[in-house]
Amino acid sequence: MLLLAVACSYAQTDLKKKEVYPVTSCMGCHGQNAMGGLGPPLAQTKVGLSTFRQVVRNGKGMMPAISEADLSDTDLDQVYEEVKAKPWIPDEIPIAFKVGQFLTPRSVSHFFIVVFLFATVFAIRGLSYWLKCAGLKELKPAIAKFGWARSFGVVLKSLIVDGFFVGSLWQNNKKRWFMHGLLLYGFCGLLLADILIAILNPQRGQVPLTHPLKLLPVVSGIAVLIGIFYVMYRYKKDEFIDNGLTLGKDFLFVNLLVHVIISGFLVVALKRMGIHDFVMTIYIWHLAAVALLIATGPFTRFQHMYVVPALAAMTRLTEAIVASGVELGFEREPSPGRHHKSMKIASDVMKQLGEDGPITMRYYP
Numbered sequence: 001m002l003l004l005a006v007a008c009s010y011a012q013t014d015l016k017k018k019e020v021y022p023v024t025s026c027m028g029c030h031g032q033n034a035m036g037g038l039g040p041p042l043a044q045t046k047v048g049l050s051t052f053r054q055v056v057r058n059g060k061g062m063m064p065a066i067s068e069a070d071l072s073d074t075d076l077d078q079v080y081e082e083v084k085a086k087p088w089i090p091d092e093i094p095i096a097f098k099v100g101q102f103l104t105p106r107s108v109s110h111f112f113i114v115v116f117l118f119a120t121v122f123a124i125r126g127l128s129y130w131l132k133c134a135g136l137k138e139l140k141p142a143i144a145k146f147g148w149a150r151s152f153g154v155v156l157k158s159l160i161v162d163g164f165f166v167g168s169l170w171q172n173n174k175k176r177w178f179m180h181g182l183l184l185y186g187f188c189g190l191l192l193a194d195i196l197i198a199i200l201n202p203q204r205g206q207v208p209l210t211h212p213l214k215l216l217p218v219v220s221g222i223a224v225l226i227g228i229f230y231v232m233y234r235y236k237k238d239e240f241i242d243n244g245l246t247l248g249k250d251f252l253f254v255n256l257l258v259h260v261i262i263s264g265f266l267v268v269a270l271k272r273m274g275i276h277d278f279v280m281t282i283y284i285w286h287l288a289a290v291a292l293l294i295a296t297g298p299f300t301r302f303q304h305m306y307v308v309p310a311l312a313a314m315t316r317l318t319e320a321i322v323a324s325g326v327e328l329g330f331e332r333e334p335s336p337g338r339h340h341k342s343m344k345i346a347s348d349v350m351k352q353l354g355e356d357g358p359i360t361m362r363y364y365p
């Protein structure tokens, strides 16, 4: 990061008076000697003048469109002549460009496919562990009697009501449902935005802030950010937050989320404000944080996103099977978890200690 930052800002010194190029914003990205920075080298460019003009006026990839107000047509043409005449000095190609070169939409998506596959393997491994604990295998004969289609209906309904809409939290605590929703739906919004952008704007050209494609991720990002700050507040205030098992990983998860959101907003803000020197550096930071979030997801609290809905669905299915009168064929722990049993044990202990009063049980998936 430091190297990139230095490399990006290095291109900023020493202006030669008569040339136009050194006083344009181009230099910030294409380098002092036009040997590249965030953008490719322009020295000895093989691009024709009309393409050159077109790229500058319309923007391309990470390069913003530059209007006539910022650079007149005459100056633009002169910049073309200047950079074309500049010598080719391979040693001057900065690290930032060498790194940035690999960050084409294509290579970035390939990288993320690998990260995603890695995460998926471990996610499936984790999920199957929990489903095994929930007795999916033992439940199979009962499901067959109950009917596969009917079971599918129960599971689907639970995934929507308990999973996506977090019904239990809604019933118990509307405020926490809302704060949890900021994270959950904010996150869904970010994911959806990324998919939509990949389909509708694959080159990631600049769109106005009020465009739905920009509004969706910005609003979602703000929601997630507020949600994270609430989580951090609870980490600070809630004496039961440390369950002795997952605090470190929870912390990693929250931290990576903060990195993802802050770096994402910084990229948008710096690009809009025309401060281009650090955009690439921060963009790399952003991509790295997203990749880490995905890669570590199956090992952090992130996994509750798919484990909890799956287990809730298992519970609903078991309940529905019992209610229908089909014999389960095995002794069932009261679900979810062993809540009722643990509750009983806890209240017995409290009674023996001579304490009477409400008992609060907390569970961490």
Ligand code: HEC
Residues within 6 Å of the ligand: 024, 025, 026, 027, 028, 029, 030, 038, 039, 040, 042, 047, 051, 052, 055, 056, 060, 061, 062, 063, 064, 066, 071, 079, 276, 279
């Ligand atoms: C924010 C950084 C940034 C600024 C400022 C910027 N560029 Fe770029 N430029 C890029 C990037 C990144 C690319 C590569 C785009 C791609 O291929 O996806 C690029 C590509 C180009 C290309 C196409 C090169 C090729 O070989 O295809 C030209 C020409 C160009 N820039 C000229 C300019 C000029 C002239 C200016 C100043 C008026 C300028 N750029 C300002 C980042 C920038």
